[in-house]
């Protein structure tokens with residue numbers, strides 16, 4: 001790892017002040033430190049958000065607000081999440097392994113926007129709002145392609161608000177080695193149905209309009225049977241050719257819809 | 268340089284190290300406790316698992332300075348004097364290791380797993396140890412060891 005300097009910020013404003021020109025935020029470090037170890041990143045300064053009071057989960061009635069420094073384990077085991085959006089707890093419980101979940105945070109995951117990460121699909125399907133140090137960003141305007149978001153330099157995610165759906169489920173086909181999503185589909189039903197796909201798109205997480213229309217019409221696994229999933233612009237790598245990913249998108253959608261209909265209904 | 272100052276296996280330790288020192292390197296090289304291993308550089312193998320305030324974490328994916336003011340327990344810190352921890356005892360009794368490289372991490376992860384849920388199914392043990400890879404692939408005996416330790420820890 002290259003030489004770096006480490007400092008803890010006491011608040012979001014303090015963190016912005018300390019970031020300067022070459023600083024980088026560090027949350028759980030579960031993405032940033034591995035890439036620094038591989039010398040793929042070389043920040044001059046690491047500003048730790050641990051003491052900024054950004055962790056915690058709040059039930060706000062129609063929405064659940066999750067602080068950006070909340071760990072995956074805390075989402076996985078939260079009673080508020082289990083009651084309001086159980087699919088989010090299931091998603092968190094399937095991220096990596098216990099040690100990754102003990103440190104990794106929701107804010108870090110979303111800021112990073114790894115094309116195979118799980119949370120971006122939930123944020124997009126549930127139409128969450130991302131609260132930052134200077135504004136609120138709706139999910140549809142946040143993810144801008146592989147590892148790209150609409151965050152500006154030194155803009156800090158403080159929390160994410162998830163509206164509670166009538167039903168939701170996440171189905172993931174994990175890469176057996178890394179446990180990231182080879183394909184992950186998050187289905188959320190409110191007045192309409194939103195379907196967000198992760199792990200598959202060359203430009204990162206995306207909504208699948210044809211699946212959404214079919215499922216809004218009839219919320220059943222059969223409804224998607226006749227939909228043709230194009231493999232254009234899907235990831236093609238040693239783990240799975242793009243045609244297989246297209247196949248998995250349909251399968252994971254069906255599994256998610258089945259899970260919604262079986263057990264994931266919340267009132 | 269940064270002052271690193273925390274409780275390690277019950278004792279206060281302090282040293283001045285470069286900011287980019289990984290916690291695992293601090294434990295192995297500065298503190299000289301080499302029971303915590305390094306098996307990969309992708310944060311995937313779990314050979315480096317230790318407890319940070321009682322919670323299992325990968326010490327290769329944290330800077331030493333991030334642990335300031337906290338409590339760290341490594342494999343060297345779990346036995347009670349000359350008496351092995353029930354998890355160590357169970358790995359010994361059930362031959363839960365072949366070369367032993369993954370064992371310290373397995374044991375540290377397994378202790379947290381069993382403390383959180385004393386009555387685990389075999390499937391839950393397998394999933395709970397997903398972050399620990401055994402290159403010798405001795406998973407069968409590892410699972411048996413954890414099951415037997417869970418019984419012993421319940422009786423304790």
Ligand SMILES: Cc1cc2nc3c(=O)[nH]c(=O)nc-3n(C[C@H](O)[C@H](O)[C@H](O)COP(=O)(O)OP(=O)(O)OC[C@H]3O[C@@H](n4cnc5c(N)ncnc54)[C@H](O)[C@@H]3O)c2cc1C
Pocket residue numbers: 024025026027028029030031032033034049068069094095096097100103104105106107108109110111112114116117118119151155156157158178179180181309310311
């Ligand atoms: C072995 C392994 C398996 C994994 N498996 C999965 C998986 O199955 N699914 C999955 O989704 N993920 C997986 N991950 C990634 C994991 O979820 C990470 O925790 C997450 O991607 C990053 O969160 P972090 O808190 O560790 O962020 P960090 O690594 O600390 O930061 C990541 C990036 O986000 C920026 N950042 C962090 N916090 C903020 C903030 N509040 N505001 C703005 N920018 C911020 C940082 O500057 C950095 O660029 C895995 C990781 C590992 C090591």
Ligand code: FES
Pocket residue numbers: 304305306307308309310311312313314315316325326327328
């Ligand atoms: S050394 Fe492999 S996970 Fe830490």
Ligand code: FES
Pocket residue numbers: 364365366367368369370400401402403404405
């Ligand atoms: S016993 Fe050899 S790596 Fe597990």
